[in-house]
Each structure stands twice: as C-alpha cells, then as structure tokens.
Amino acid sequence: MDQQAALLGPADVRRLAGELGIRPTKKLGQNFVHDPNTVRRIVAAAGLGAEDVVLEVGPGLGSLTLGLLPAVRAVTAVEIDPVLAERLPRTVGEQAPALADRLRVLRADALKVRADDFAEPPTALVANLPYNVAVPVVLHLLAELPELRRGLVMVQSEVADRMAADPGSRVYGVPSVKAAWFADVRRAGPVPRSVFWPVPNVDSGLVSFERVEPPSPIPREEVFRVVDAAFAQRRKTLRAALSGWAGSAPRAEELLRAAGVDPAARGEQLRIGDFVRIVEATRI
Incomplete structure (x- = not known):
C-alpha cells in the first residue's frame, strides 16, 4: 500500500510520555519501542498482506501501530490503559492522517476479550507483548479467535525460548506443548534492549506462529x-x-x-x- 506513516523516534516517545504524564510501570510491563528500524523489521517479518486485519495488543504510544497501518486493511489495538487508549487515535491522526480510518481501538484486557468484541475477525497478531502475560495472552487469543491464522510477537527472550522449544529441551514445558496445539511456533530473531524506553533489564526476542489444525477432535x-x-x-x-x-x-x-x-x-x-x-x- 502506498500510504506511509511518520514513525515515532526516541524524542517523540519521550514527548508523548511526558505529555500524558506516563511513567512506564513494571506492573503493566511497559517498555515502549522507540526505534523506527525495529518497527520496520517487525512489520516486514510478520508477512502481512493488504487484506489482513491485525490485532495489536498493548500498542502503548503507537510506535508499532504506525508501522502496521500502511501494510494492512485494518488494525484493532487492544489497550488496557485508558490514557493510552484515548491518545492513540490522535497520535495516528497526527502522524498518518490518511490511515486513521484503518485504526480501531478497543479498551480492554487482552486476557478477557472475546470474538464478538471485534467488528472484524483479526487474521494476524502482531504485538510487543507485556512480558508478564505474554504466554497466557497468546494462548487465549488463539483459543478465542479461530480466524487468527498467524502472528509475530515480541516477548522476553526466555519466554520466546519456552514457547518455541522442542521436546527434550531444558526449557520445554507447558507453554511449549499448549502452543503446539494451536500453531507451529518458531523463534524469529533477537531484539536488542536499546530499542526500548525505558531500557529493560532482560533480553527480548521475536516469536512467529502459523496456525495448524488441532491434533484431535478431543476437547x-x-x-x-x-x-x-x-x-x-x-x-x-x-x-x-x-x-x-x-x-x-x-x-x-x-x-x-x-x-x-x-x-x-x-x-x-x-x-x-x-x-x-x-x-x-x-x-x-
């Protein structure tokens, strides 16, 4: 798609956070991406098509949202923080006015959303997920949204290892097995700490998934x-x-x-x- 968005850089992220009086909290796992090249890399790696309807969980200040909007038909951003949820449409209107009508903001807890909360069924999940709820969010969305066919999420590196682990691995466990019920899950590369504000004290990684048929009709x-x-x-x-x-x-x-x-x-x-x-x- 030919429309483009002006992506947020470090100064933009700090300006928006200051304007909103936001101090990123560990409770909500808030670490905002401020590197446009990382955003471009994520969007490219997600393999999105022009007709995709993307679900983004925890859009924060809108760094990734602005990268996604030119690539797809629509983005539904699920944001639990009311201040961030209210500001996001205005940020998109300022940075990418021609794309503003592609954005829908759903103020909700991603762990509680249901299929009928969405005007259009999401076909892909692309998100910088809060570290403390990444696995339950992915499993819940895969269970709840049958038309969600693929995704790319940024999570804590150790969580990425667990989600994509094979049997016999030291980190293979419940997340690995349950994710395999729904999808083929793979590591998709590391993400440096320096692309976040504030800089987290853990490494991050990308995880991709492609939905597969359930292995059995058993519930x-x-x-x-x-x-x-x-x-x-x-x-x-x-x-x-x-x-x-x-x-x-x-x-x-x-x-x-x-x-x-x-x-x-x-x-x-x-x-x-x-x-x-x-x-x-x-x-x-």
Whole structure:
C-alpha cells in the first residue's frame, strides 16, 4: 500500500510520555519501542498482506501501530490503559492522517476479550507483548479467535525460548506443548534492549506462529489437564505425575502403555500428539 506513516523516534516517545504524564510501570510491563528500524523489521517479518486485519495488543504510544497501518486493511489495538487508549487515535491522526480510518481501538484486557468484541475477525497478531502475560495472552487469543491464522510477537527472550522449544529441551514445558496445539511456533530473531524506553533489564526476542489444525477432535481442555499434571512436578515419571489425574499410579501406567508412552518417561519428552493419545486411551 502506498500510504506511509511518520514513525515515532526516541524524542517523540519521550514527548508523548511526558505529555500524558506516563511513567512506564513494571506492573503493566511497559517498555515502549522507540526505534523506527525495529518497527520496520517487525512489520516486514510478520508477512502481512493488504487484506489482513491485525490485532495489536498493548500498542502503548503507537510506535508499532504506525508501522502496521500502511501494510494492512485494518488494525484493532487492544489497550488496557485508558490514557493510552484515548491518545492513540490522535497520535495516528497526527502522524498518518490518511490511515486513521484503518485504526480501531478497543479498551480492554487482552486476557478477557472475546470474538464478538471485534467488528472484524483479526487474521494476524502482531504485538510487543507485556512480558508478564505474554504466554497466557497468546494462548487465549488463539483459543478465542479461530480466524487468527498467524502472528509475530515480541516477548522476553526466555519466554520466546519456552514457547518455541522442542521436546527434550531444558526449557520445554507447558507453554511449549499448549502452543503446539494451536500453531507451529518458531523463534524469529533477537531484539536488542536499546530499542526500548525505558531500557529493560532482560533480553527480548521475536516469536512467529502459523496456525495448524488441532491434533484431535478431543476437547483441548481434556488434553491440557494431562499436560498440566505431567509438568506439575517435572522430576517425576509420568506414572507418578499422572497418578492423581488417572486415579492411581497403576491406572496411569495402564493408560500410558495403551497410548504407547513409556510410563518411566517424563513430561518434557512428550509432544502434543503423545498427550492426545493418553487422553484417547481413556476412551478405549
């Protein structure tokens, strides 16, 4: 698309924050991107099309929003902070007046939004996610918005590792398995601390995902209960870890063997399909 937006630089971000009396808070995980090149990199890496409807969570002062608007048909920005939510349309009107009609602002908690909150179903998620809620936000949105086909999110580097980890990895766990139910998740590169204001005390990384078909018609809640139990005490064998869920250790072993899973294995060795087979064994 030929329209362009004037992106925010460091001086713009500080000016806007000062105007609004904003002091970024750790509680909301606020670290504002002030580097236009990083914004361009994120938009390019997201692989967006002209007809995409992008969901942006936590737009903050609008740095990424301004980069997204020229590339897509519409952006719905979900912002929990009322001051930021009110200012964002004006910022877009000032920096990219020709694109202002592509923006919708939804003042809401991203962990509580529902599909019917959106005038148009989002097709892609692109966001600089607050570190403390990144995983639950992504899982909630994938569960709630079936037309959300892909995304690119910026998260704490350790969170990125966990979301994209493979079985057997030291950081493979509940986020890795649950994300795999919905999507193919991959690391998409590091993000330097210097592009944020204030500078965070942790490294950041990009995570991309492409939605896949669910591995089973079994309700995911049933499978996720097994996942949670398997990782509740990581050092336990699955026979022991699933004893509460199955009713007893012998019953857990019986189900595991029926699913073709070694009862002496541990949760971090299993893929999402293995957990599905364990639940399917209860129905035989």
